[in-house]
Amino acid sequence: MDTLSAMQAFRRVVDSGGFSAAAQLTGQSHTVLSRQVKNLERQFGTQLLHRTTRRLQLTEAGGLFYRHCAHILEQMDSMALQLSEHHEQPSGTLRLNVGTAFGELELGRWLAGFVELYPHLNIELTCTDQLVDLLAEGVDLCLRVTDYLPDSSLVARRLSLSEVILVAAPAYLKRQVSALTPETLSQHPLLVYSRLTQPNLLQLTGPDAQQLEINMPARLSANSPMALRAAAIAGLGIASFDRFIVHDALADGRLTHVLPQWTQRPRSLYALYPQSRYVTPKVRVFLDYAQQYYAVPRWVS
Known part of the structure; x- marks a missing residue:
């Protein structure tokens, strides 16, 4: 058994909340993912997941295994990225999620400049005003203008104030x-x-x-x-x-x-992305570009 692949399958199943959702995200079948998790349970001699028709839940041993699994996989990703970063430009697909108004009115002012700098990087853009689960949806980074951030495990970097x-x-x-x-x-x-x-x-x-x-x-x-x-x-x-x-x-x-002397509480533009020990090059360069762009006040009277 390929233990590393099985660990990746197990983490994806837990993060997405079930085998069916994980199958849609990975392109693997429900059966293959289930077999990989069962092989892990057989290898370590313990049940990792409680399976019912309605929900999936980690056992106590499964929770312990998940924490170690996530740490090991992040270390592997970090090692691979650090080895390749010095001689490779950011490449692949950057999955970006933004609010509808921001996507239609603001993003186009500077996204073309970013794309020209990184020709090997493709952008997959989704515009929605609904909050999304970045891990479950496979989103790399989300831009939101808001005055409220719910508690979450996401990293929030403030880019600009919005009057x-x-x-x-x-x-x-x-x-x-x-x-x-x-x-x-x-x-x-x-x-x-x-x-x-x-x-x-x-x-x-x-x-x-x-x-x-x-x-x-x-x-x-x-x-x-x-x-x-x-x-x-x-x-x-x-x-x-x-x-x-x-x-x-x-x-x-x-x-x-109207009434320009009377002000309202400003909001902030945030970049939100999953917490990790090592930010991928494609996310890092996008964050750096956006931070530099909004270092100059853009929305002024």
């Missing part, structure tokens, strides 16, 4: 009888991003550090920042956006920054 601003179309503002002020905001319709915990609530800080919490009626609620952006440009109401989402529309006059 959050209120905007409206000039046509919408012209239709208003009275001037827009923090006190009258609650009378205006808000274009709501429905994935937020409190989508109708605005928390503003004034120039004198005054704090305001304003509940606004929702004219349109959507789970897509791009749909809300189009609605704001069409003049349907006031919206709260990360500046990078509306930076071009502000520059060409399609949107106006």
Whole structure:
């Protein structure tokens, strides 16, 4: 038996939560993976997994074996990468996951420059606003603009601050009888991003550090920042956006920054990737390139 291959199969089964999911990720059949795990159990004389029709669970011995298995495989990967890194350019496929608005409006500004630097590296890009399990989905690196990171085993590297601003179309503002002020905001319709915990609530800080919490009626609620952006440009109401989402529309006059003296809590652009003793060359060069790009403030008024 190839013990190393069996250990890799065992780790993939545990990380992905089952034989079927591991089979889809590896291209191996459910039967082959099951046989490899059974061979390990036979070799070490102990049961590693509890198998039921609904779930798969590590035994106590299986948990101990998994920890040693993960350590050994990471050491093997580290050795192979360190031996090859000095004479090989990053190559293969970099699986990248980003939010939809970031992928459509921001990533294209600098991704081409990165690709030109590393011609042997292919990019497999997925755009989604849903949180993904990087290990289960086989994702190398995720970029997210957020003000909240859930507890996880992932490494989070902050790349940039993202200012959050209120905007409206000039046509919408012209239709208003009275001037827009923090006190009258609650009378205006808000274009709501429905994935937020409190989508109708605005928390503003004034120039004198005054704090305001304003509940606004929702004219349109959507789970897509791009749909809300189009609605704001069409003049349907006031919206709260990360500046990078509306930076071009502000520059060409399609949107106006309203109440610029009142600020909202900024978010951050994070690069998230699985924790490992040794970062792969393809992930390392991408992180370094993105860090250098965002060392210069990009989303400024």
